[in-house]
Amino acid sequence: MKTASNDRVCPLEYSQERGAPRRQNFCAAPGHLPLTPQGNLGWLKYFVAVTDKSWFRQLAEQQPNEVNFWRPSGAKFKALDLGEPLLFKLHSPDNYIVGGGHFLRYSQLPVSLAWEAFGPKNGVQNLERFLDRIRKYRREAFKEADPTIGCIILVEPFFLPEGSWIPVPRDWPMNAVQGKSYSTAETTGALLWRHVEERLDGRQGLRVGEEAARYRQNEVRQRLGQGAFRVEVTEVYQRRCAITGERTLPVLQAAHIKPYSMNGPHRVENGLCLRADMHILFDQGYLTVTPNMVVEVSREIKERFENGRDYYAYHGQKLSVLPPSESDQPAREFLEWHNQRMFIT
Numbered sequence: 452m453k454t455a456s457n458d459r460v461c462p463l464e465y466s467q468e469r470g471a472p473r474r475q476n477f478c479a480a481p482g483h484l485p486l487t488p489q490g491n492l493g494w495l496k497y498f499v500a501v502t503d504k505s506w507f508r509q510l511a512e513q514q515p516n517e518v519n520f521w522r523p524s525g526a527k528f529k530a531l532d533l534g535e536p537l538l539f540k541l542h543s544p545d546n547y548i549v550g551g552g553h554f555l556r557y558s559q560l561p562v563s564l565a566w567e568a569f570g571p572k573n574g575v576q577n578l579e580r581f582l583d584r585i586r587k588y589r590r591e592a593f594k595e596a597d598p599t600i601g602c603i604i605l606v607e608p609f610f611l612p613e614g615s616w617i618p619v620p621r622d623w624p625m626n627a628v629q630g631k632s633y634s635t636a637e638t639t640g641a642l643l644w645r646h647v648e649e650r651l652d653g654r655q656g657l658r659v660g661e662e663a664a665r666y667r668q669n670e671v672r673q674r675l676g677q678g679a680f681r682v683e684v685t686e687v688y689q690r691r692c693a694i695t696g697e698r699t700l701p702v703l704q705a706a707h708i709k710p711y712s713m714n715g716p717h718r719v720e721n722g723l724c725l726r727a728d729m730h731i732l733f734d735q736g737y738l739t740v741t742p743n744m745v746v747e748v749s750r751e752i753k754e755r756f757e758n759g760r761d762y763y764a765y766h767g768q769k770l771s772v773l774p775p776s777e778s779d780q781p782a783r784e785f786l787e788w789h790n791q792r793m794f795i796t
Contacts (some may be wrong), residue, residue, distance in 0.1 A: 498646065501542060523588040528603055558601075685724050
């Protein structure tokens with residue numbers, strides 16, 4: 452384990468410029484970052500969250516493209532907006548920042564669904580250990596077999612090697628349980644972010660500076676993994692089946708319109724939230740959705756299985772549920788692909 456130096460670090464003072472802060476000298480306490488101003492990075496809000504070392508270690512070994520930074524309770528999380536960074540800080544006495552990722556969404560999910568969506572990307576080896584870890588951190592014991600937890604979903608995570616871990620700033624509250632917000636508009640947040648930038652120099656990772664706002668708005672949702680895709684599609688359809696309107700969460704699934712195995716992307720506009728049986732029929736070409744959002748059911752169901760009356764009731768019907776945002780709705784190119792390549796006419 453790396454240890455902090457016992458020497459006080461006093462960075463160089465910086466000169467007074469028009470509109471700049473007054474000339475100051477910031478000295479850090481031992482083991483903490485010096486509080487010095489930074490260059491023009493642009494303002495960026497981010498959150499430093501406390502996490503378990505075993506969670507970090509397991510994910511650092513995997514190097515996944517997404518993670519579920521889960522909370523043992525379903526308490527709300529409102530500290531970040533789409534695309535803003537969340538940094539990982541280990542539990543005390545390991546007072547270091549060791550990685551991070553881009554915030555996609557916060558969702559309250561049953562443990563079973565979180566495990567189905569992310570598996571080891573939850574930072575645990577199996578579902579049994581997942582439940583044990585939740586019991587460890589919950590203040591009150593739970594009796595339900597499938598408790599609800601808070602899921603902070605991050606894409607493009609990064610994990611720093613131990614020699615690059617960043618000491619927490621001097622203002623870090625040592626009794627912090629969840630974490631602390633920072634901004635590059637403030638001296639401490641600006642310096643901490645500069646340390647993050649330095650460690651990611653030349654590497655794929657967090658987009659910073661002037662690109663940050665554009666990244667938050669456009670690019671994060673283009674980099675979904677399988678788990679994030681499932682949760683995001685389920686949420687934009689308001690946890691309802693697009694065809695039937697079904698609300699029973701355990702039977703809802705995120706269907707790719709153009710399958711991932713055929714180079715279909717993990718993007719919301721290539722997804723439909725469907726009841727499990729509808730998902731199977733859709734994937735096998737027994738039903739499709741036209742670019743006008745109309746359901747078509749193949750006559751092959753009746754001819755092959757001498758059944759299907761319940762499904763034919765949806766033939767010619769408009770989708771029951773669509774995402775409120777037009778940009779999240781199924782893209783014409785993917786629907787046309789499914790109509791032409793998958794649907795059994």
